[in-house]
Amino acid sequence: MNGNPAVHNQWSSRLAFMLAAIGSAVGLGNIWKFPYITGEYGGGAFVLVYLVCVALIGIPVMMAEILLGRRGRRSPINTMRELASAEGASPWWGVVGWGGVVTGFLILSFYSVVAGWALAYVVEGGFGAFQGLDGERAGALFGELTASPQRLIFWHSVFMAMTMAVVANGVRSGLERLVTWLMPLLFLLLAVLVGYAMAAGDFERGLHFLFDVDFSKVFMSCDEAGLCEFTAEPVLVAMGHAFFTLSLGMGAIMVYGSYMPHDASIAGSTVMIALADTLVALMAGVAIFPLVFANGLEPGAGPGLVFVSLPIAFGAMPGGQLFGTLFFVLLVFAAWSSSISLVEPAVAWLTENEHMSRRKAALLIGGLAWLLGIGSALSFNLWSGDEYKVFGKTLFDIKDYLTANIMLPLGGLAIALFTGWAVSRRLPEGELAMRSPLLFGAWHFVIRYIAPAGIVLVFLNAIGVV
Ligand code: PFF
Numbered sequence: 511m512n513g514n515p516a517v518h519n520q521w522s523s524r525l526a527f528m529l530a531a532i533g534s535a536v537g538l539g540n541i542w543k544f545p546y547i548t549g550e551y552g553g554g555a556f557v558l559v560y561l562v563c564v565a566l567i568g569i570p571v572m573m574a575e576i577l578l579g580r581r582g583r584r585s586p587i588n589t590m591r592e593l594a595s596a597e598g599a600s601p602w603w604g605v606v607g608w609g610g611v612v613t614g615f616l617i618l619s620f621y622s623v624v625a626g627w628a629l630a631y632v633v634e635g636g637f638g639a640f641q642g643l644d645g646e647r648a649g650a651l652f653g654e655l656t657a658s659p660q661r662l663i664f665w666h667s668v669f670m671a672m673t674m675a676v677v678a679n680g681v682r683s684g685l686e687r688l689v690t691w692l693m694p695l696l697f698l699l700l701a702v703l704v705g706y707a708m709a710a711g712d713f714e715r716g717l718h719f720l721f722d723v724d725f726s727k728v729f730m731s732c733d734e735a736g737l738c739e740f741t742a743e744p745v746l747v748a749m750g751h752a753f754f755t756l757s758l759g760m761g762a763i764m765v766y767g768s769y770m771p772h773d774a775s776i777a778g779s780t781v782m783i784a785l786a787d788t789l790v791a792l793m794a795g796v797a798i799f800p801l802v803f804a805n806g807l808e809p810g811a812g813p814g815l816v817f818v819s820l821p822i823a824f825g826a827m828p829g830g831q832l833f834g835t836l837f838f839v840l841l842v843f844a845a846w847s848s849s850i851s852l853v854e855p856a857v858a859w860l861t862e863n864e865h866m867s868r869r870k871a872a873l874l875i876g877g878l879a880w881l882l883g884i885g886s887a888l889s890f891n892l893w894s895g896d897e898y899k900v901f902g903k904t905l906f907d908i909k910d911y912l913t914a915n916i917m918l919p920l921g922g923l924a925i926a927l928f929t930g931w932a933v934s935r936r937l938p939e940g941e942l943a944m945r946s947p948l949l950f951g952a953w954h955f956v957i958r959y960i961a962p963a964g965i966v967l968v969f970l971n972a973i974g975v976v
Contacts, residue, residue, distance in 0.1 A: 524774035526686070530851075531757075531766050531783045533689045536696075537848030538624050539755040540791040541841060542816050545798045547751060549809035551744040553719040555728035557795070559745055563752035564784055567964050570956045571758050571922045572780045574929040577941040579767025580776070585858035586610050586761030589768065590928070599932040606924045610761035611859065613917040614852040615875070617760075619882035620909045621852065622673070625845035626665030626887075627817055628838050630655055635835035640825035645805040648818045648825075656814070662887035667880065669842075673849045674876035677857055678869045689847045696840040697790065699833065703797035703820070706827050711800025719809065720795050746972040749965070750915030755787055757848070759921035761855040768858075776942050777953075797823075813906075853879070923965045930958035 548556055582589025587607030594603040634640065639651060655661055676685050707713055731741040753759045767776075794816070801819045802809050811818065824834030853875050860871040885893070889906035900908060929938055935954065944950040 524771060524779065527766065527770045527774060528779055528782060529690050530686050530769075530847075531763060531779070532693065532786050533686055533844075533847030534757045534762055534766065534851035535755065535783055535787040535848070536693065536790050537844045538621060538628075538841070539751070539848070540787060541794045541844070542624055542813070543751065544755065544791040545795050546811075546813055546815040547747055548720065548795060549799075549802070549811065549815055551747060552728040553724075553809070554722040555725045556744050556748055557720055557792075558723050559728075559748040560751055561788070563749045563964075564756065564788060566956070567749065567922065567961045568752045568756045568758060569780055569784050570953055570961050571753075571926055572756055572763055572784065573776055573942065573953065574925050574938070574957055575758060575761070575764040576767035576770065576776045576780065577938055578925070578929060579764035580770050580772070581937060581941050582764075583768050585768075585862055586764045586855045587859045588862065589764065593933060593937075594928070597933040597937065599928075603924075603928055603932065606921060606928065607761055607855065607859070609917065609921055609924075610759070610764075611856045613760040613913050613921065614762065614855055615879050615882065616909050616917070617754075617913045618670075618673075618849060618852045618879040620886040620906050621845065621849055622669045622879065622883050623662060623666045623886040623906070624813070625669040625842060625849065626662060627652075627655065628841040628845060629665045629668055630661060631817065631821070631838040632835055632842065635821070635824065635831065635838055638831050640821040640830060640834045643822050643825040645807050645818070645822060648805075648822045649807075649814075651821065652814045652817045656890035659888055659891050662890065663884060666883050666887050669845070669849070670876055670880045670883065672846060673853070674872045676846070676850050677853055677876070678872035680868055685847060685850070689843060692840055692843045695836075696844060697793070699837050699840060700790065700793040700797055702833065703823060703837075704793060706823050707797045707800035710804065710823070710826065712803035713800045715803045716796065716798075716800030719799050719803070720792075742968075742971040742974075745968050746915050749968050750919055753918035753922055754914040755791060756784060757851060759918035759925065760852075761921075762851040764925075765854045765858050766851065777944055777949075919965050919969070923962055926957050926961045926965070930954065930962070 544560075578589060578593060579586070582593050584592065585607065587604050590607045591601050591604035595601055634651065643651065707716065728744050729740055729742070730738045731743075732738040757763050770776075798816060798819050799809065801807075801823050802815070805819065805822050807815075807819055809815070820837065821834065824830040824837070827833065853872075856875050857868060857871045860866045860874070861868055866874075886906045886909060889898075889904035894904060898904065903911065938954065938957075939950060942950060942953070944953070
């Protein structure tokens with residue numbers, strides 16, 4: 511794609527589309543969030559539910575988003591509105607696009623703070639701060655960073671500026687080409703970490719934690735007195751994470767689909783994107799949990815898990831200073847190629863409707879998300895007290911929870927219903943152009959019934975109705 515991704519531009523090839531989509535999907539969700547929520551929600555059974563959600567809901571919904579985008583060839587707001595009116599459905603479907611824009615803002619406003627941690631750790635690693643760390647000192651290093659509003663806001667600002675520079679200058683193709691080289695490198699480094707975890711971590715215990723399916727461990731929540739009761743929340747979080755990690759439910763993949771060439775296979779691309787994304791998450795888990803157990807860390811330690819466990823490994827392995835720095839550089843790049851997709855639905859809309867330049871759109875969106883992000887940064891220090899919490903959650907937690915577990919699945923539900931019910935069967939049939947009518951029939955059944963019913967059931971379950 512050239513430097514001005516106006517609405518009707520296209521990726522130069524299927525490969526370019528795939529790389530952009532993988533760039534969007536693989537990010538902090540895989541390496542930061544997946545391990546920490548898996549730790550919080552008890553391991554194997556949670557992982558299994560997440561995998562089932564990816565296969566049964568994530569992949570079909572991703573196909574729907576891409577096909578709608580490619581058919582509409584406009585920003586998600588206008589794509590939804592125009593496809594709806596062309597198919598005789600209500601123009602209110604445009605609301606789905608609006609929801610996506612708001613969700614993208616909210617996600618970026620905490621994503622950028624976590625990406626800021628990774629930036630700070632590039633510097634820490636470069637100066638050798640990981641050398642000889644034990645569990646306690648690694649915890650202190652992370653604690654010092656998050657205790658400082660200045661440092662968090664500084665790095666959050668740097669990351670936001672990086673994101674907006676790419677959005678404003680339309681040099682996305684450049685970043686994507688770079689990511690083509692860097693993602694395999696990230697993969698390689700994860701493999702090195704897995705090797706290290708095998709040699710120096712409590713590998714067996716890590717694997718058992720990740721892959722032993724014990725539903726009672728995940729679905730029983732116990733208080734200090736040892737009183738336990740059934741909780742459906744982990745299922746909601748696992749489903750929410752399937753949406754988050756695949757960048758689904760807010761139009762990000764739809765907008766990328768709108769630049770996709772017509773002859774590329776949507777089903778094939780989707781499966782590859784989902785596989786790549788899942789593999790990175792599982793590798794991160796396999797690298798991290800053996801270290802967590804070997805170093806006496808708490809798997810449920812929360813958002814700092816990765817930033818505490820991996821530096822211990824880097825501090826002890828040969829060449830760790832280089833590997834450690836490089837790892838966080840790569841993590842920043844993975845986050846960068848995700849964050850630009852978070853704002854693309856909004857930018858695409860502003861440039862096509864308001865005839866705004868990309869530069870202005872980037873400034874407007876970046877400024878707003880930056881401001882919102884200050885609250886996320888303060889959630890770890892000045893605003894971490896109980897008086898600032900709602901339902902025991904800080905502003906950061908609330909944004910994370912609300913977007914991933916409620917807003918993205920709601921967006922996904924709407925997209926599934928729209929594709930399955932509001933438009934005629936001919937639309938997806940033509941756009942997917944699958945060779946096997948049977949396979950198409952199966953997908954259509956899933957998008958009409960299984961995916962929506964699954965999402966609704968998980969919601970009802972979480973609020974205690976079923
Ligand atoms: N998929 C990204 C990750 O796993 O880090 C996060 C994300 C990007 C979510 C883009 C949603 C989105 F639209």
